[in-house]
Amino acid sequence: MNDKVINAAVKMLEIFDEEAGQRIDNFLLAKLKGVPKSLIYRILRKGEVRVNKGRIKPEYKLQAGDVVRVPPVRVSEKEQAPVSIKLNKVAQLEHQIIFEDDCLLVLNKPSGTAVHGGSGLSFGVIEGLRALRPQARFLELVHRLDRDTSGILLVAKKRSALRNLHEQLRIKTVQKDYLALVRGQWQSHVKVVKAPLLKNELSSGERIVRVSEQGKPSETHFSIEERYLNATLVKASPVTGRTHQIRVHAQYAGHPIAMDDKYGDKNFDAAMAALGLNRLFLHAASIRFEHPKNGEILCLNAPLDEKMKAVLKKLREQSR
Numbered sequence: 587m588n589d590k591v592i593n594a595a596v597k598m599l600e601i602f603d604e605e606a607g608q609r610i611d612n613f614l615l616a617k618l619k620g621v622p623k624s625l626i627y628r629i630l631r632k633g634e635v636r637v638n639k640g641r642i643k644p645e646y647k648l649q650a651g652d653v654v655r656v657p658p659v660r661v662s663e664k665e666q667a668p669v670s671i672k673l674n675k676v677a678q679l680e681h682q683i684i685f686e687d688d689c690l691l692v693l694n695k696p697s698g699t700a701v702h703g704g705s706g707l708s709f710g711v712i713e714g715l716r717a718l719r720p721q722a723r724f725l726e727l728v729h730r731l732d733r734d735t736s737g738i739l740l741v742a743k744k745r746s747a748l749r750n751l752h753e754q755l756r757i758k759t760v761q762k763d764y765l766a767l768v769r770g771q772w773q774s775h776v777k778v779v780k781a782p783l784l785k786n787e788l789s790s791g792e793r794i795v796r797v798s799e800q801g802k803p804s805e806t807h808f809s810i811e812e813r814y815l816n817a818t819l820v821k822a823s824p825v826t827g828r829t830h831q832i833r834v835h836a837q838y839a840g841h842p843i844a845m846d847d848k849y850g851d852k853n854f855d856a857a858m859a860a861l862g863l864n865r866l867f868l869h870a871a872s873i874r875f876e877h878p879k880n881g882e883i884l885c886l887n888a889p890l891d892e893k894m895k896a897v898l899k900k901l902r903e904q905s906r
Contacts, residue, residue: 601652602752603827607785610637611644614656616702619713621659629657650756675699676714685886689747689879690740691715691725694888697736697865701727715741724748729755732830734847737764737870738888742878750878755827761874764822764832765811765890767867767897768841769854772810772818779835780805783828794848795830797838804828806835814901816857817844821871832868843868861900862893869894 605613614626614635633641636655637648648654678696685692695701695711702710715725728740728751742748754760784801786794805825812819818841822832830849836842837849844850844858844867858867872887890898 595658597656599654599656601648601650601654603650603756606648606650606652607829608648609644610635610642610646610648610654613648613654617656618659625659629659676717679711679714680718684738684888685884689742689744689877691719691743692873692886693739693741695731695736695739695870696891697734700733701730701739711739712741728752729827731870732833732866732868734866735764735868735870736865736888736891738762738873738886739870740873740875744878747878751875754875758825759876761872762824762870763872764824765867765869765871766820766822766832766836767844767858767863767894768818768820768836769844769851770816770818770841771813772808772820772839772841774810776808776839778805778807779839781835781838783831783834785829793829795828795834797834802826802828804831804835806832808836808839812898812902814905816854817901819898833866858897861897863897864893867894867897 599617611626611630614630615621615623618626627644629635630642630644634657635642637646637652639653639655679693682694682696683691684694693711693715699714700710702712712725712727716722719725722743724742724744726742726745726748728742728748731737731739740751742751751760781797781804782799782801783795783804784798786796788794803826807823807825809821809823810818811821820836820841822836824831833843833846833849837846842850842854845855845863846866846868869890870888871890872885874883874885876882877884
């Protein structure tokens with residue numbers, strides 16, 4: 587029987603802010619591609635996976651600063667999970683790269699594509715990039731975007747770059763700006779939303795976030811880009827990086843984002859669908875950070891896709 591080595595040596599992985607909050611079993615499922623769930627739960631049960639040198643349960647939630655010991659894992663060829671990389675999606679990703687050098691790859695992620703496989707998805711951005719760059723020895727996500735959010739996504743090509751960028755995120759020197767189309771007239775005086783966010787996982791595995799005093803401190807800055815009759819295009823700049831933060835903060839301010847299936851407004855969504863919008867109108871439009879190698883300040887922009895531009899054009903015409 588042929589064994590494939592998925593993880594040839596013991597790995598010690600440090601957990602950064604961006605990865606905190608997820609369960610250890612989900613973290614391992616994402617890290618150990620091709621390893622069956624049964625094997626992941628076996629190594630957890632046997633105590634081969636350790637966090638800060640101690641045994642943990644599969645439901646343990648990772649915290650920033652945790653060090654996870656991942657044991658060597660061998661998987662028989664017949665036991666491997668099938669990986670179906672969609673070639674057309676891979677080819678599409680090549681056209682979405684907006685910056686690349688020996689340290690970094692920056693992508694304008696399409697809406698509807700997950701950042702990595704898992705949760706029943708065989709294809710994600712990171713799997714696609716690894717298929718596109720088979721010679722790359724290291725490709726890891728620096729941060730995440732929701733599946734339905736489009737726009738700028740940073741991918742590190744060196745571990746040193748990943749560490750550097752995680753540190754920049756931790757000390758909040760990375761400036762990220764999103765564009766969101768929201769319901770109604772955003773009030774000019776609402777420039778900052780500070781509302782603690784609590785993440786709940788439903789029995790289905792779906793994640794829902796709500797404003798709660800028991801939640802983590804969260805802050806988003808908003809400014810008006812363009813007004814329409816019954817909608818506003820706003821720029822949203824998150825100070826913290828919580829799950830679904832901009833979506834929940836916009837809803838909390840009374841202006842849910844167009845076509846948000848979790849936190850949206852059905853009547854507003856129907857009006858936007860009539861204009862041709864068929865996706866969440868949230869786009870990571872720009873990012874400003876220090877290049878991890880030479881310290882140069884990089885300012886990168888990702889254009890809106892044609893469908894989003896067409897919807898804004900129709901809203902402008904309606905407003906005249």
